[in-house]
Amino acid sequence: MNNKTLPIFDSHAHYDSEQFDPDREQLLGEVLPRKGVVGILNMGSDMPGCETTIALARQFPYVYGAVGVHPECARELPGDWLERVETWLQEEKIVAVGEIGLDYHWLDACPKERQQEVFAAQLELAARLGYPAVIHDREAHADTLGLLRRYRPRGVVHCFSGSAETARETVALGLYIGLGGVVTFKNARHAVDVARTVPLERLLVETDAPYMAPVPFRGQRNDSSLIRYVIEKIAEIRCEDPQTVANAAIENTKTLFHLP
Numbered sequence: 001m002n003n004k005t006l007p008i009f010d011s012h013a014h015y016d017s018e019q020f021d022p023d024r025e026q027l028l029g030e031v032l033p034r035k036g037v038v039g040i041l042n043m044g045s046d047m048p049g050c051e052t053t054i055a056l057a058r059q060f061p062y063v064y065g066a067v068g069v070h071p072e073c074a075r076e077l078p079g080d081w082l083e084r085v086e087t088w089l090q091e092e093k094i095v096a097v098g099e100i101g102l103d104y105h106w107l108d109a110c111p112k113e114r115q116q117e118v119f120a121a122q123l124e125l126a127a128r129l130g131y132p133a134v135i136h137d138r139e140a141h142a143d144t145l146g147l148l149r150r151y152r153p154r155g156v157v158h159c160f161s162g163s164a165e166t167a168r169e170t171v172a173l174g175l176y177i178g179l180g181g182v183v184t185f186k187n188a189r190h191a192v193d194v195a196r197t198v199p200l201e202r203l204l205v206e207t208d209a210p211y212m213a214p215v216p217f218r219g220q221r222n223d224s225s226l227i228r229y230v231i232e233k234i235a236e237i238r239c240e241d242p243q244t245v246a247n248a249a250i251e252n253t254k255t256l257f258h259l260p
């Protein structure tokens with residue numbers, strides 16, 4: 001099937017990553033738009049990453065941004081980190097608080113209690129100012145759901161790695177489910193179950209570029225154009241037309257982040 005024209009909105013990418021240093025301008029300026037990428041939401045993960053995210057959103061019309069502190073970057077922060085995040089949210093094309101959450105796989109990077117404190121402060125900020133949150137949950141499903149129940153932000157749990165049952169609980173909280181390259185991996189039982197059962201109006205697609213490249217590019221640098229493989233796989237799992245999945249994902253992304 002030729003899906004050259006599938007429109008792509010990448011709801012989660014890291015173009016501030018040094019892996020894009022050699023060709024970032026060319027990729028964002030020419031290559032991706034030519035391949036059907038109509039929108040990108042870039043994630044800030046630490047203080048410098050948030051500043052780069054803002055610069056990219058200012059430079060490229062189809063790039064939007066989220067600002068926040070990732071759990072792996074939460075150990076040592078400047079005293080005014082939360083005020084800085086709040087100030088950055090006033091930027092015109094900064095539309096979410098992210099990437100924030102809990103990661104119990106990498107506890108060496110930051111202890112649990114500190115992760116929870118930084119996550120909770122940002123959930124409170126997102127809920128108070130009415131911004132959606134982009135949430136990272138790795139091996140921390142119970143604590144993540146607990147904090148989401150407490151603060152009740154709008155938002156998406158990205159690179160969703162929980163079971164179909166956890167996905168149902170997440171959707172019941174009004175949240176969206178973000179799926180990426182993992183659905184194409186062999187043995188991706190959970191992601192496939194989630195892709196099959198999540199309501200289409202709650203589904204976002206993403207790369208997490210430069211990470212998580214889909215099969216047949218697994219292990220290589222990912223970029224937003226490769227979402228085509230994710231969309232095709234989800235469509236196959238759901239027995240739907242790829243165009244239907246692509247259009248729904250774009251509609252959902254625009255609705256969640258209040259985009260034009």
Ligand code: NI
Pocket residue numbers: 012014043099208
């Ligand atoms: Ni990410």
